[in-house]
Amino acid sequence: MSRKTLSLALALVLLLSACGKGPEAGTSPSPAPPSPAASPTPEPEPTPYDGPVNPLTGLPLEHGSPDDRPVAIMLNNLKKALPQLGVSQADIIYEVLAEGGITRMLGVYQSVEGVGTIGSVRSSRPYYLELALGHDAVYLHAGGSPDAYSKIKSWGVTALDCVNGPYEGTLFWRDQWRRKNLGYEHSVVTSGEAITTLFPSYSFRQQHQEGYTYDMAFAENGAPGGEAAQSVTVPFSDYKTGLFTYDADTGLYLVSEYGQPYVDGNSGEQVGVTNLLILKTRCANIPGDEYGRITVDLTGGEGWFACGGQYVPIRWEKGFPNGQLRYCTADGAPLVLGQGRSYVCVVPLNSNATFS
Template identity: 55%
Template sequence: MKKTLIPMVLSLSLLLSACGGGDPDPTPSSSPSPLPTASATPSPTLETIPPDYDGPVNPLTGLPISEEWVNRRPVAVMLNNLKEALPQLGQSQADIIYEAPAEGGITRMVGIYQSLENVGTIGSIRSARPYYLELALGHDAVFIHAGGSEDAYAKISQWGVTSLDGVRGTYLGSSENSNLMWRDPVRRQSYALEHTVVTTGEAIIQRLPTYDIRLEHEDGYTYQMDFVEDGAPTDGTDATEITVPVSTYKTGKFLYNEDTGRYAVEEYGSAYIDGNNGQQVEVTNVVVVQTTIRNTGDALGHITVDLSSGGSGYFACGGKITELQWSKRSPSGQFYYTDANGQPIQFGVGTTYVCIVPTSCQVSFS
């Protein structure tokens, strides 16, 4: 039986805005163009630690990783999620995917990558808002984006964000692989121009050392995420299907796959596809963060997302779901998650998807 956890979602009656960098967002279409054909077959790769492994692990997933990447600052990439811009590229290789609303009820993602090894094309890359900056700062990450609201640009300076910007910065090339970012020539044939900015893992690896930025975490930096082989909450309720209606425009679903031990992700009524391989994205952990989201009242329809006051939410892993409490002490603070007893959440070894939604959002499961 389906169970409703919190009250009915209130649609955000917001206008879409133009990005501060002169990169306008199209209004969500009631009849979006068809998505490119892709396979909904999930990746067969299991997210597990080999028996007796005692080597370095990725601090964002608990999985094995090359020693050289363990103390690196991760890279956070701002990802477009408008229907007309799908499929996204390379998001299935992110260690953590954050999804949060933007204007008009649409959402965007921030993909966090601890290692860029063997990561293909990433995109399409879009513009920032202040709360997306907070997500990157929470990981001490290098932030890659293409444009931003005027408030985001002000906060980049105020908060000391390591920002690599493809609009007001010098990081967008005129041809493929000519810079950190470029407009993909294939996407330019069938997508609006604002949906064409991409990068690759290799481009990031090659170019980051040439910039005057810090590449390693400072001494003593630690993550507040703990991983265990079986992260299913012991007090959890069965949840093989989780529905998260962020707004009237976007609803996400997470379907538990017993064969892989992960949740297959859906959005807009279809599989959430990585355009690099045509496969459906799967994650080990699903987190729902409830918070206050308000319209700023400006002419561009911008919103504010409160990531500093803390609140409640949900954690799912291994086909089970439970309530959590979250906190984030400052723009640069990490998310800290605890269970109903105040104990830190233990994540299952593997990737994580974090949905940031209004407090009014109706989350249901069955």
């Protein structure tokens, strides 16, 4: 064998030896295992709110403390004195008859910070004092009936009065446009800024006493599961009827009165509330009262609760004079309100609210 032939044979042996280390003839190399697919980044769980809660609404409290005493302000509701100011930001609005078939309102605010001008402020009656006492509230008013002044003293109400007190020109003042165009008695106003600035300089108790609780349950969805209540008409008297129209987009009852939307004069915003409560009770003229003043029995009775476009009958009661209003369903279970503002209509026994 020649040297050239020997070299070719050795090269062929080495080639076959190298090829023998690979896959068998006629087979393909095994594919590499696929890389694991990247998992999507999970959305972070929302952090549960653990800050202070407004005891009057069940919502987060943006200003102040739940231990602060709320502010309850008497509000004029004569048609000629409208629009009211600052009312859309009240946590609870109580509307109750006064003399002559008119109504007045008590706006209750856990905090008035940022509310702006509030008014016009009007005079007191004893049953409005009872409502304020039910919240351990600081009560602002401009005058009052003789019986109201007597009860302010005997019941120990923290009452700040524009008419017979040292507060006009500081905590209260006369809006000059209202004084000129609406009348002197419809011109008293206050403001959230005046209240938050001046209250710390006053000597009354600023916070609830230790152990105080406002016993009211709230749920994110407060619809009671009853009959339809898309529109609710609430007659107070021949002079005043309230209309509450449910807006499904916001979950609020939009308020109208005197045939017009009930608006806040600060913003032009129509007042909207989550909860509507209608409380029926005995309202009677005071014998011999020259101004036609009335009494309103706040010890208890029947009524209705509307929320989320539905309503159910309820029962209610209040301890005299400083007990909290307590609501229950017809079977006696404590009522659960929707988280949000409330409007409470206190109407005579012969008032027949209608729901549709």
